[in-house]
Amino acid sequence: MKLHEYQAKQVFADAGIPTPPSQLAEDVDGVLSAAGEIGYPVAIKAQVQVGGRGKAGGIELVSDDEEAREAADSILGMDLKGIHVDRVLVEGAVDFVNELYVGVTMDRGEGKPVAMVSTKGGVDIEAVAEETPDAIVREHVDPAFGMHPYQARKAVYDAGVDREVARDVASVLTTLYELWDDRDGADAEINPLMVTDDxxxxxxxxxxxxxxxxxxxxxxxxxxxxEAASGDELEQKADEYDFDYVRLEGDVGIIGNGAGLVMTTLDLVDHYGGEPANFLDVGGGAKAERITNALDMVFSDDNVESVVFNIFGGITRGDEVARGINEALEAFDEIPKPVVVRLAGTNWEEGMEILNEDLVTVEGTLESAVQRAVEYAEEGQA
Structure with missing residues (x-):
């Protein structure tokens, strides 16, 4: 479950982590009222669960009512990476001199929680990890004992945080770990953790x-x-269809039966230079109707440029899947995006015979199917 920024900030503030004054607003009048109470300058921030909101126009810094009205008109109702913006957070602007990153997640390779600190806050931390991995200090924690104070101090000092604020940053990191642990967290992070002139x-x-x-x-x-699920129609639709679904930010739609199979497909899309648009597991024993619903979901994502099916028949029958794909695609006057299918396992040969190759591209291996889907996505973006 992903919390919205305003929800996460409330959880953090209740635990004692300093946050700017803020109010949630759903219309222009609400934005102006909140800004008046908080005091200009304020930041108006789209409350959608995607990265890169600022670059996409979802965050504006304003200094008076006129600018606030223009920003609210622009952000409220906009489509931000495929998600409708129906709420904004109006937040007091922070006059900062430095931006840090702190976070806690599970390092599955080590089998332990890991706390992270970096002085390169305010930017995409994934990009930092890829381009300058040494800029992120990692401190593994024994979950039986929790984070010791010396571990938080060590991580902060090793990251090169200024001594004047090191103690406070270590305190924030310790509280963030305790929240992650107490709240059954998957991820918890602050980016940026701003340092003021004071x-x-x-x-x-x-x-x-x-x-x-x-x-x-x-x-x-x-x-x-x-409330956390509101705003993303695809997440809501996934709940209605009872799918395991996670929306990502790429352009290759992925449908499979089984979490491991879908994860493998995501990895291969990345391996061949593509970007996954989603994780969608239709589950075992998927009938034609369920496959039709899965296609409906993926086609509803405006970011998707191609779709790859990776179906391995155990409980699921290849002929049922093929029939569902045909039924879904035959309903369109024009196929929205190219679809690539790889079938294997139970009744896969029957499924291959049933598939309408005027509607889909059929590939014999998972690797070739993924490569073809990545190629289609690149052509769609050209």
Whole structure:
């Protein structure tokens, strides 16, 4: 479960992490009212769960009512990376001199939680990890004992954080780990953690993802679930269809049966130079109707330029899948995006015979199917 920024900030603030004054608004009048109470300058921030909101026009810094009205008109109702913006966070602007990054997640390779600190905050941390990995200091934590104070201090000092704020940054990191642990977190991060001229540290952004299977232990977080899901029609549609679905930011739509199979397909898309648009697991025993619903979902994502099916028949029958693909695509006067299909396992030969090759591209191996889908996506972006 992904919390919106305003929800995560409330959780962080309740735990004692400093955050700017802010109010949620759903219309222009609400934005102006909130800005008046907080005091200019303020940042107006789209509340959608995607990265790169600023670059996409979803965050504006304004200094008066006229600018606030223009920004609110522009952001509210916009389509931001395929998600409709229906709420904004109006937040007091922070006059900063430095931007840091702090985060906590699970390092599955080590089998331990890992706390991270970097002085390269305010930018895409994934890009930092790829281009300058040494700029991120990692400190693994034994979950049986939690994060010791010396570990937080070590991570902060090793990252090169200024001594004037090192103690406060270590305190924020310790609190963030405790939140991650207590709230059954998957990820928790602040990017940027801003440092002011007065040597205060303030969480200017907030990310908190919680394990949905643990929500029965987190009643306060569970109450936020409906609001957290609002705004993304595809996430809501996934709930209706009972799909395991995660929206990503690429352009190759992925449909498979089984989490491992879908993850393998995502990895191969990345390996062959593409960017996955989603994780969509239709589950075992998928009938024609379920496949039709899956295609409906993926085609509804404006970012998708191609679709790859990776179906391995165990419980699922290849002929049922093929029939579902045909039924879904035959309903279109024109196929929205090219579809590539790879079938294997139970009744795969029957499925191959059923597939209408006027509607889909059929590939014999997963590798060739992924490569073809990546090629189609590149052509669609050209």
């Amino acid at each position: 040597d205060e540290v303030i969480a200017a952004d907030a990310v908190m993802n919680v394990d949905e299977d643990a929500l029965f232990r987190q009643p306060e977080i569970a109450e936020m679930q409906e």
